[in-house]
Amino acid sequence: MTLSTSLQDIIQKEIASLTQSVNGLVENLHRMKSPLVESHDKVPQATNQLDKISQQTEAATNRMLDVIEQITQREQQIITGLQHIGEEVSGQPAAKKIDELCELATTNMNDAYSVMDALQFQDITSQQMNHAASLLEEIESKLKNILQTMGADAKVLTQVESAKKVRTYDPHADLFERKTEQAVIDSLFDKSKK
Amino acid sequence: MGDFKIIAVDDSPTMRRIIVNTLKRAGYDQVIEATDGKDALAKMKVDKVNFVITDWNMPEMDGLAFVAALRATDEFKTLPVLMVTTRSVKEDIVEAMKAGVNNYIVKPFTPETLKAKIDQVLAG
Secondary structure (H helix, E strand, O other): OOOOOHHHHHHHHHHHHHHHHHHHHHHHHHHHHHHHHHHHHHHHHHHHHHHHHHHHHHHHHHHHHHHEEEEEHHHHHHHHHHHHHHOOOOOOOHHHHHHHHHHHHHHHHHHHHHHHHHHOHHHHHHHHHHHHHHHHHHHHHHHHHHHHHHHHHHHHHHHHOOOOOOOOOOOOOOOOOOOOHHHHHHHHHHHOOO | OOOOOEEEEEHHHHHHHHHHHHHHEEEEEEEEEEEOHHHHHHHHOOOOOOOOEEOOOOOOHHHOOOOHHOOOOOOOOOOOOOEOOOOOHHHHHHHHHHHOEEEEEOOOOOOHHHHHHHHHHHOO
């Protein structure tokens, strides 16, 4: 069975057009590969940056805790000293002033403790950053799979992806918003006892 | 508080420091620290502990596995455990309750809440 010349022409044109499309597709894939490799390589940089922020915030928070501990210790020494003096000058006009100074030192100490309590933010933001880093690592892994499918050098990709950190975090960790209020938690525990 | 000893289990050094400081202010002078459940179990073999304060998300052994491990032994079956964590989803709280925690606080906490919960757990 032979095909008519006109049909052969049509098929040849269609094949040529299909070849052109496939070539275009291959060209586009090659063009995509370079930005994908670049994105894949940048993800670890972003992850490292997040880890760095976390480490430096922790170091700064611990420095603040050092200072707060020193302040509270000194305030406690001042309070104890003032109390001794207060006993010695009991009944004298200076006693009232000593009481006032004692009260001020106690307020200073309690304020320092309030700053310490507020530093709990570091644990929460550190978990949030670990969550973000973990999402970035997931993107990195997906990009790697795409690039390998496109024929990228697996050795190079693995080198970039090595040295993964163990991350523990609560994906819902939030400084200001709680999914369940303490009162609801308390009632859950109360109910369980009954 | 005499020989009363508390173990504070948290992978965050900042949180451990804040918890230890808060406990000392509340009069609990004897506090030991552990970085996760595995570390806590090892330390509890050496030190007799009367009360456990534990985080949930930790490497090696998380808080839930740690509580389950405690409840599986005769020695620690009834040891008071307070979980202090960021996890505030109701299902998580129920899971912790089923694992055997005696009470639960969501971070960030106030010193008053921590003290009140310890008192509540000790009162039974």
